[in-house]
Amino acid sequence: MTERRLQHVMGMPVVVDVRDDGAWPDAVDTVFAWLRFVDTTFSTHRPDSEVCRLDRGELALADAHPLVREVLAHCERLRGKTGGYFDARAAGRLDPSGLVKGWAVDRAATLLSEAGARRFCVNAGGDVVVRGGPWRVGVQHPRQRDRVAAVVELTDAAVATSGAYERGEHIVDPFRGRPPAGTLAVTVLGRDLATADAYATAAYAMGERGPAWTARLRGCGAMTILAGDRVLCTDRFLRHRVPMLSPP
Amino acid sequence: MRSVLAALVVTVVVVVLLVSYDTRVPMRLNPESALRTPAAPRSAAPRATPTPRPHPPGSRTAEGRLFTTPYTRIQVEATLYRGRLVDVRTTLLGGSDTHTNALNARAEPILREEALKAGSADIDLVTGATTTSLSWIEALQSAMERAR
Numbered sequence: 001m002t003e004r005r006l007q008h009v010m011g012m013p014v015v016v017d018v019r020d021d022g023a024w025p026d027a028v029d030t031v032f033a034w035l036r037f038v039d040t041t042f043s044t045h046r047p048d049s050e051v052c053r054l055d056r057g058e059l060a061l062a063d064a065h066p067l068v069r070e071v072l073a074h075c076e077r078l079r080g081k082t083g084g085y086f087d088a089r090a091a092g093r094l095d096p097s098g099l100v101k102g103w104a105v106d107r108a109a110t111l112l113s114e115a116g117a118r119r120f121c122v123n124a125g126g127d128v129v130v131r132g133g134p135w136r137v138g139v140q141h142p143r144q145r146d147r148v149a150a151v152v153e154l155t156d157a158a159v160a161t162s163g164a165y166e167r168g169e170h171i172v173d174p175f176r177g178r179p180p181a182g183t184l185a186v187t188v189l190g191r192d193l194a195t196a197d198a199y200a201t202a203a204y205a206m207g208e209r210g211p212a213w214t215a216r217l218r219g220c221g222a223m224t225i226l227a228g229d230r231v232l233c234t235d236r237f238l239r240h241r242v243p244m245l246s247p248p
Numbered sequence: 249m250r251s252v253l254a255a256l257v258v259t260v261v262v263v264v265l266l267v268s269y270d271t272r273v274p275m276r277l278n279p280e281s282a283l284r285t286p287a288a289p290r291s292a293a294p295r296a297t298p299t300p301r302p303h304p305p306g307s308r309t310a311e312g313r314l315f316t317t318p319y320t321r322i323q324v325e326a327t328l329y330r331g332r333l334v335d336v337r338t339t340l341l342g343g344s345d346t347h348t349n350a351l352n353a354r355a356e357p358i359l360r361e362e363a364l365k366a367g368s369a370d371i372d373l374v375t376g377a378t379t380t381s382l383s384w385i386e387a388l389q390s391a392m393e394r395a396r
Contacts, residue, residue, distance in 0.1 A: 015373075121373055123373050126375055126376045128375050137373055137375055138373070138374040140374050140375065140376035142376070161375045163376065185376060
């Protein structure tokens with residue numbers, strides 16, 4: 001008996017899939033309760049969330065929830081590491097969503113580990129944390145929805161994809177104020193989802209400069225799909241890649 | 249060991265990618281799509297009009313609840329035979345879709361370059377999967393519960 005559940009939370013479908021023997025209803029309950037707390041506190045769509053109140057100046061940073069301060073400090077560190085391409089204020093207002101999702105899912109994985117689970121995955125709207133393994137993770141083809149563009153085999157890892165996949169996900173080049181050109185999607189794998197997701201967002205926002213930047217990342221592998229169906233993979237990404245059948 | 253449901257989800261995810269390709273208008277989709285094995289090569293050619301396939305006596309078919317996301321409405325019909333999923337039909341998939349403009353870009357010599365070879369393989373989950381595809385799994389589970 002294993003536990004698998006899907007709920008819509010934080011504006012996206014989240015799948016928790018525990019493959020260990022036994023029933024895990026309480027652990028999975030705790031995960032979704034945690035994600036609902038994150039949504040209530042960090043949502044940019046809820047006028048009464050702490051993030052919205054901070055943005056409007058109704059809440060001082062010093063009075064914000066300690067976890068809010070932790071996330072915003074983390075955003076600042078990432079802004080430095082990505083040369084400004086990961087920016088919680090890229091759209092002109094405070095929006096740490098690009099980090100919150102990965103950060104929240106990393107903590108969800110910690111909650112499951114602490115409950116004793118060893119082999120599980122959490123898939124939050126297409127960004128993924130896996131524990132145990134190996135897991136085979138397909139990267140959705142950015143233009144052909146009936147295809148996967150690559151398959152990677154991962155154990156104790158996280159993988160995030162940024163691109164023009166999801167409606168409502170409008171990644172903006174913070175220096176030009178518009179979406180990047182020439183890049184269809186960037187997939188980053190690494191140890192934690194907060195970093196992988198932020199790096200994928202930043203590399204996508206960089207446009208054609210993104211692939212070279214990903215090649216210098218420590219502890220992360222990346223695959224960039226460029227317009228014209230050209231694919232650039234870092235060595236680390238290729239080490240995880242498994243062969244696929246070619247189309248007929 | 250992978251559970252039956254897990255294996256099913258693998259199939260489902262790949263199939264969902266297939267059925268969510270064009271979602272501008274509510275439509276009926278290939279009822280046999282869910283029976284494709286994930287490793288099977290698939291043709292890019294347009295698919296024929298769906299024809300319901302026959303099932304052995306004792307099969308149970310049920311339509312799941314209607315699931316809505318902010319962008320799509322999804323309803324799935326499942327057929328079980330002796331407790332195993334033998335057929336899936338997406339009976340409703342309504343919504344709309346966007347695509348990125350494609351522009352040329354130059355290669356970076358520091359990276360290995362290869363042509364995009366789209367294919368399929370036995371996979372557990374998908375990164376970059378859409379809200380539609382994940383919701384489709386939910387809709388399928390609902391249909392399977394009702395068919396039991």
